[in-house]
Amino acid sequence: MPGFLGTPAALIPDIVVVAMFLVLPAFFYGAWLAKKGKTKTHARIMSGVFTLLFVVVVIFVIWNQVANDYQVNWKDKPFYKEFFLPFVFGHIIIALSGLFTGAFVLLSALKWREPNQKGELAFKSAKHRKIHIWAGRLALVLFVLIAVTGLIIYYYRYVFVFTE
DSSP states (O other): OBOSSSSSOBHHHHHHHHHHHHHHHHHHHHHHHHHTTOHHHHHHHHHHHHHHHHHHHHHHHHHHHHTOOOOOOGGGSTTIIIIIHHHHHHHHHHHHHHHHHHHHHHHHHHHSEEEOTTSOEEESSHHHHHHHHHHHHHHHHHHHHHHHHHHHHHHIIIIIHHHO
């Protein structure tokens, strides 16, 4: 099924690109909420964004392995060995790091928090809170890198290759 971004890409890669950049503001908004102390809303937004991206990326990976009929002789394309393959490998390493970091942040928030005297969820210790904040910031940086490198891969694969 053809995509909607005006490139030779199929529908699934177009959905992944749009999803990545639609949730980017949600990540920053969630971080802002945490800084303002609105942890309940922060937790809902961040867990929703993580879940949404996880589902979209799993669908993309399955589609890429099963239903991708995109046929290009990559070995004849410029910069394939010098740029594209190492770049994709780096993107995958960053994406896996982001997945594990995001999962750690989500699970640490579930495990290390308990209701305080007001009935709100709070971290059990300052150490747990500090680790969660540090890992959350790392996850945000990794997510931005994943989005940028993914867009570069999309551009190379579906735009640059066809304009030469």
